Amino acid sequence: MTTISAPFAAAGSATTVLCAERCHLGEGPSYDAASDTAWWFDILERRLYEQSPSGGAHRVHELPVMASALAVVDDRRQLLSTEQGLMLREIATGRLAPVAAIEAEDPATRSNDARVHPSGTFWVSTMGKRAENGAGSIYAFRAGALLRLFAGISIPNAICFSPDGTVGYFADTRENTLCRVELDPLTGLPEGEPQALHRHPGAGGLDGAVTDAEGLIWCAIWGGGRVNAYSPAGELVRSVDVPARQPSCPVFVGRDFGRLLVTSAHEGMDDAARAADAGHGQVFLLDVGVRGRAEPRVRLGGL
Known part of the structure; x- marks a missing residue:
């Protein structure tokens, strides 16, 4: 476990x-460079949003289930992580079809964070x-099979991967600990046990994360109003303000992956808290001066 031991830039x-509509629980942003489209969810309101980070109006798609993340399959389809498991979505029609049940026997759970490994494993x-x-x-969904x-x-939260696919990261927000685990880069499956990498001190919790092209881990700090960047060694190297108290997840967007899209939420906030938080639930674009990379497409196997 690494704590802060070196100076870092707390910079704006x-x-x-990007989108001023306020999400109850904005989460799960992803970006499809081929269509220049960003996607994100309002989990609790069962909505899927789409908008180009280059501008224009956003679109809202009502969903029959709570969903929290998606992976691009191809130009026509997406794979959604939902409270009922994985579902295939046709982009043109919005039609959903079940792919793999996840904890279907337990109505007390729902989907949360997700990301695609460079191998195509979700x-x-x-x-x-x-x-x-x-x-x-x-869980890992690889070529049609699901493995816990x-x-x-x-x-x-904070599921993301090193650019070469040899390391996976994730966090338990309640424990405020970011972990790393060695992976087989060809499969995206663990080759060892997770190890604590960084324990977040102070206010806020480790939420969604994404890695940039150089391998820095950019993690939203729920309740902290910022996105922190950590080195692969777990050192805090940068902290960037977000104009909402509860940022939830970042993703790199744009043709050159040069901006950071960050979702936020007003879940659990009363009237006074929302009034004091001008950006609550909105979606932001941050020019952080680094480059991300394309999100891999998920491999479905025989589907």
């Missing part, structure tokens, strides 16, 4: 509001709908 950045997670202690797990990787996690 050029920030714009890591997805679950948690209790009331954030019950130890109710969550992380880690269990007993209260609020699984």
Whole structure:
């Protein structure tokens, strides 16, 4: 475990509001460079949003289930992580079809954080709908098969991978600990046990994360109003303000992956808290001066 031991830059950045509509629980942003489209969810309101980070109006798609993340399959389809498991979505029609049930026997859990490994394996997670202690797990969906990787996690978040696919990261927000695990880069599956990398001190919790082209881990700090960047050694190297108290997850967007899109939420905030937080639930673009990379497409196997 590494704590802060070196100076870091607590700096602002050029920030714009991409979408001013306020999400109850904005989460799970992803970006499809081929269509220049960003996607994100309002989990609790069962909505999927789409918008180009280059500008224009956003679109809202109502969903029959709570969903929290998606992976691009091809130009026509997406794979959604939902409270009922993985579902294939046709982009043109919005039609959903079940692919793999996840904890279908337990109506008390729902999907949460997710991200695609460079091999095409989709890591997805679950948690209790009331954030019950130890109710969550992380799974890997690879070529049509589902495998539970880690269990007993209260609020699984920060799922992301090193650019070469040899290391996976994840956090339990309740424990405020970021972990790393060695991976087989060809499969995205663990080759050892997770090890604590960084324990977040002070206010806020480790939420969604993404790595940039150089391998820095950019993690939203829920309740802290910022995104922190950590080195692969777990050192805090940069902290960037977000104009919302509860940022939830970042993703790099744009044709050159040069901006950081960050979702936020007003879950659990009363009227006074929302009034004091001008950006609550909005989606932002941050010019952080680094480059990300394209999100891999998920491999479905025979589907």
